[in-house]
Amino acid sequence: MLLLGIFLLLAACAHRQESRFVPADPSLAPVHELVATPFFPQRQYQCGPASLATLLTSQGVAASPDSLLALVYIPDKQGSLQAEMLVAPARFGLLGVRLPPDLDSLLSEVSAGRPVLVLQDLGRGIVPLWHYAVAIGYSLEKDEIYLRSGVERRRVYRLSVFLESWRRSDYWAMVVVPPDQVPVTARPQAFLKAAGVLERLSRYSDAQVAYLTATQRWPDSVPAWGGMGNTAFVLGDYAAAGEAYRRALDVDPDAVLLMNNLAMSLHRRGCRQTALAVIDCARSRRDLPLLQQTRDEIAAAPDELKSCGDFSCRVTAP
Amino acid sequence: MLRSNFLKRMVAIFVTISFLGGYSLPAWSGMATTEQMLSEQFRSLDRDSLVSMLDRQDVRRQLIEHGVDPAYAQQRIAALDDEQIQALQAGIDELPAGGSVVGILVAVLLVLVILDIVGVTNIFSFIHSPK
Structure with a gap:
C-alpha cells in the first residue's frame, strides 16, 4: 500500500512542469471559492448522486444522494451515465446545462457563483476510473482548483493535474440553473436541450419560462x-x-x-x-x-x- | 410479404402500447417537436417514430438488466432525447459511468500485481515472476 502511494505520488509529480494557466477573460477573479457549497460524502460508488445532490441543494432543492439513486444510479455498472446526470435536474423543475468543454468556462461559472459538476478519469490512463466531482473554487495564484470529491470535502488539485484527469472525459461539465437563468458560458444548443427535457417530462410551464429566457438571451x-x-x-x-x-x-x-x-x-x-x-x-x-x-x-x-x-x-x- | 410486415407492425404496436403508459405522443400529433427543430435535420422526422419507441424499450430493458428498478426505468428513459437514447441503445456497457473512488485503489493494485506476475515490474517482494 505504501509502495502504491509512492507510485501515485510519482505519477502526479510527472505532470508538474507545465506552464501556468492564463484565463481568456482577463477580468476573471484570480481567486474564488464557493465555501458555502454543501457537501455529501459519497458512499461506495455513488459519486454521481452525491455530486448531483450538491448542485441541486445549491439551488435550494432538498435532494439527498439517496433520493437520487433511483434517478441516476445503475447498480451493475456501479456508476451513473452522463446523459442521465444532465436530465435529472428537470425532475425538480431545474435545468441541467452542459458547459463548453474548456477550463475558461468552468472557472467563469464558479466565479459567477455556480458549482460545476465534472467527470474525471482518475485511472491515469492505466485503467478507466470514471468519477464525478464538483468544482467549487480555484486560485490562479496558487495554480489550484478545489473540488467536493468522494469522501473529501475540499480536495486540492494542481490545475495541470486536474486538467489531465478531466481531458479524458473530453472536458465534460455541467451546471444546474433555474429556468429563468442562463449560465454565463452556456451555448444556445446546450441550454435549449435542457429546456427540452422539461418539455419531454410534460413540465410545460417550466419549459416555457426556459424558452422565454432563451429568446431574451438569443x-x-x-x-x-x-x-x-x-x-x-x-x-x-x-x-x-x-x-x-x-x-x-x-x-x-x-x-x-x-x-x-x-x-x-x-x-x-x-x-x-x-x-x-x-x-x-x-x-x-x-x-x-x-x-x-x-x-x-x-x-x-x-x-x-x-x-x-x-x-x-x-x-x-x- | 405485405402480411408479415403488417403482422410485425401490429406486434410492435402492441408491445409499444403495453409498455408505454403515458408517452406523450397524442399532444404532438401533427406537430413538429422542439427536439426536431433543434436537431436541424430531418432524420428524426423521416425515421419511423415506432422505431424510435422500440429503441426506447431496448434501453429500458438494458437498464433493468443492469439492476435498475423496473418501476423507475420507464421514467428514466422518458427524460432522454432520441440522440441520447441512440447512444445508450448502442450499448450501456460501452459508456463511461462515473462512480468509483473506492474501486480505484483495488483496480490499480490489481494492474500492478498482474504486471509483477508477468515480470514487467518488481514492486511486490512476495510475487516471484518467472525468470
Missing part, C-alpha cells in the same frame, strides 16, 4: 422561438404560439417545421384559409409526410370566413 435563435411556440400550443394558447412561430420565421423564412406548427396553430383557431396558405408554402419547399398529413387535416376542416391575417410565402432563390 433573440435570433429559431429553436428558442419554436420551443416558445410549442409550449404555448400545448398549454392551449394558440394565438401566442402563432406569434412565436412567426418570430422564428422572421429569422429563418425557410423553416418548414415552424410553418407546419404555425399552420396547426392557425387551424386550431379556425383560420382555415391562412393555415392552408402557410402549409402550402412549406410544401413548396420540402416534401415531408408530416406536411402532407397536416395539409390533409386542415383541408378536412369546415371552411370558415375568419380573418387571421396574411401570410406571405417568401420566394427564395433556387
Whole structure:
C-alpha cells in the first residue's frame, strides 16, 4: 500500500512542469471559492448522486444522494451515465446545462457563483476510473482548483493535474440553473436541450419560462422561438404560439417545421384559409409526410370566413 | 410479404402500447417537436417514430438488466432525447459511468500485481515472476 502511494505520488509529480494557466477573460477573479457549497460524502460508488445532490441543494432543492439513486444510479455498472446526470435536474423543475468543454468556462461559472459538476478519469490512463466531482473554487495564484470529491470535502488539485484527469472525459461539465437563468458560458444548443427535457417530462410551464429566457438571451435563435411556440400550443394558447412561430420565421423564412406548427396553430383557431396558405408554402419547399398529413387535416376542416391575417410565402432563390 | 410486415407492425404496436403508459405522443400529433427543430435535420422526422419507441424499450430493458428498478426505468428513459437514447441503445456497457473512488485503489493494485506476475515490474517482494 505504501509502495502504491509512492507510485501515485510519482505519477502526479510527472505532470508538474507545465506552464501556468492564463484565463481568456482577463477580468476573471484570480481567486474564488464557493465555501458555502454543501457537501455529501459519497458512499461506495455513488459519486454521481452525491455530486448531483450538491448542485441541486445549491439551488435550494432538498435532494439527498439517496433520493437520487433511483434517478441516476445503475447498480451493475456501479456508476451513473452522463446523459442521465444532465436530465435529472428537470425532475425538480431545474435545468441541467452542459458547459463548453474548456477550463475558461468552468472557472467563469464558479466565479459567477455556480458549482460545476465534472467527470474525471482518475485511472491515469492505466485503467478507466470514471468519477464525478464538483468544482467549487480555484486560485490562479496558487495554480489550484478545489473540488467536493468522494469522501473529501475540499480536495486540492494542481490545475495541470486536474486538467489531465478531466481531458479524458473530453472536458465534460455541467451546471444546474433555474429556468429563468442562463449560465454565463452556456451555448444556445446546450441550454435549449435542457429546456427540452422539461418539455419531454410534460413540465410545460417550466419549459416555457426556459424558452422565454432563451429568446431574451438569443433573440435570433429559431429553436428558442419554436420551443416558445410549442409550449404555448400545448398549454392551449394558440394565438401566442402563432406569434412565436412567426418570430422564428422572421429569422429563418425557410423553416418548414415552424410553418407546419404555425399552420396547426392557425387551424386550431379556425383560420382555415391562412393555415392552408402557410402549409402550402412549406410544401413548396420540402416534401415531408408530416406536411402532407397536416395539409390533409386542415383541408378536412369546415371552411370558415375568419380573418387571421396574411401570410406571405417568401420566394427564395433556387 | 405485405402480411408479415403488417403482422410485425401490429406486434410492435402492441408491445409499444403495453409498455408505454403515458408517452406523450397524442399532444404532438401533427406537430413538429422542439427536439426536431433543434436537431436541424430531418432524420428524426423521416425515421419511423415506432422505431424510435422500440429503441426506447431496448434501453429500458438494458437498464433493468443492469439492476435498475423496473418501476423507475420507464421514467428514466422518458427524460432522454432520441440522440441520447441512440447512444445508450448502442450499448450501456460501452459508456463511461462515473462512480468509483473506492474501486480505484483495488483496480490499480490489481494492474500492478498482474504486471509483477508477468515480470514487467518488481514492486511486490512476495510475487516471484518467472525468470
